[in-house]
Amino acid sequence: MMSLFDADKKVIIIGDRDGIPGPAIEECVKTTDAEVVFSSTECFV
């Protein structure tokens, strides 16, 4: 079955300072086969 984070998927992460920051999302995605190509945290305030 296809999953969202297959080995052929490249992931761009944009985290939120007051929500879930980039590095935290990155840690989760690292447990899958997908490749993180960009991870950053933004601050809108």
Next chain:
Amino acid sequence: MNYPVVKGASYILVHAEDMVIHNGTTQSTERVINPDSEYLKKLPNHLRSFDEAVNYLPNQVYIGNYKPEDLKNQQQPWYQNPLKDADRFGKFGEMMPEDEFIGLIKIVDVFDLVKLTKEFTEEVKAKLEVHPLIKGREDLISRLKTGDELSDIEKLIDEQGAEPLITGGNTVGCVKRAHDVDENLSAHVLFENLVSKASGVLAGLNLIAKNDINPDDVEYVIECSEEACGDMNQRGGGNFAKAIAEMVGLKNATGSDTRGFCAAPTHALIVAASLVQSGAFKNVVVLAGGSTAKLGMNGKNHVEKDMPILEDVIGGFAVLVSENDGVNPILRTDLIGRHTVGTGSSPQAVMSALVTAPLDKGNLKITDIDKYSVEMQNPDVTKPAGAGDVPTANYKMIGALGVMRKDLERAEINDFIGKHGMEGWAPTQGHIPSGVPYLGFAREDMLEDKIQRAMIVGKGSLFLGRMTNLFDGVSIVVEKNPGKADEEKGVSEEEVRKLVAEAMRDFASHLLQD
């Protein structure tokens, strides 16, 4: 322990309508990449007048004329429910219009970098001469001088890279560059630094005036904005603190700058408390001015939703930390939270380090803190921009930690947020909404016996500087002063020790004589 106290606080806003258009980075970036954009065309129609900004409830809360709890009684969005005839002067500070503020920028400039037209100088002088905090300060008013010819100012703007000073749609002056090559002394950087300095000075003047403080008693100033002043050989050399102290008239003070993005005010508060508690200084002021770069930061969303541009004010604040007087709220320097290098970045890890770690040190429950002052951004600004209600998001996480610790039941989270949280009222000026906006109210509420404890939480986005991916934050507990009892006990213990020492010395000298 003889904790230091929060002896006073001030909060100021500057309504800077034209600076939204000309100096906010969202707008200046748009002018570079998309100069004919619909946004730039529509923007001027979405700006508020000074009176509209004064009658805006969150601004009135910021300067102390209304209380945070008043926000709950007014339906959101607050910009749709304006107040009537609100006062520009507040219990904690004031709101200054743009023209007076441009006058203040000229006043705080000591390098003749700011040029104002003769006509504008005359107009603004007349206004500042009746300003309650500036009218008696001939040393400040005389710094306005007599002004320059508009043609000379236009020449500086057109040929010398000077930054125009615009208000009411008219060029009334400029900020010159201070070096031909050095970008750190460019007109743009100097303009931003002078805005930060002038708004910091206004906060300092209000702190002294509204809290009946003798300026000669202030020994140290910590400035905690997000600007950097220096030249190409020392880009962030500083020292805004001393430059601001000079203009406020704190002649017995020196100082230094503390940086840490939005977390800097809470860092500065902890440093100030430590300096006072150690005995190094008796009175330390923590202060910061605001930033023009952030004006209209979420403007595109506001215009798209046919709202007024709410990010039209520059913020500033000042706090006096002093020796324990047995009256004012104490800063519990033993109950400090820190996001450390090893803490991790998950929201749970962040909040545990900042909130529950200091509570554990004091054997306190989450519900023992009456009010949490987190990132107090105004949701009117952030919700339409898709950033949500920032204070509420923080309170939900604190409540969830409370459930995990069994300090409250899961079903009690909403009650907890209502009772221990607050609606945000501060402008999105980075460091300005971070933890410190509640300090003035916390002091009042503790003096009036309404609350026992508050926690001030500051968070900073260090990753924006591209030096680390780490986030940062610190927190400190503020508590109602238990009164003279502790102090007297401390003194009497000290006296007992002194008496014992004296007795032993006497005994020893008798032995020697014998």
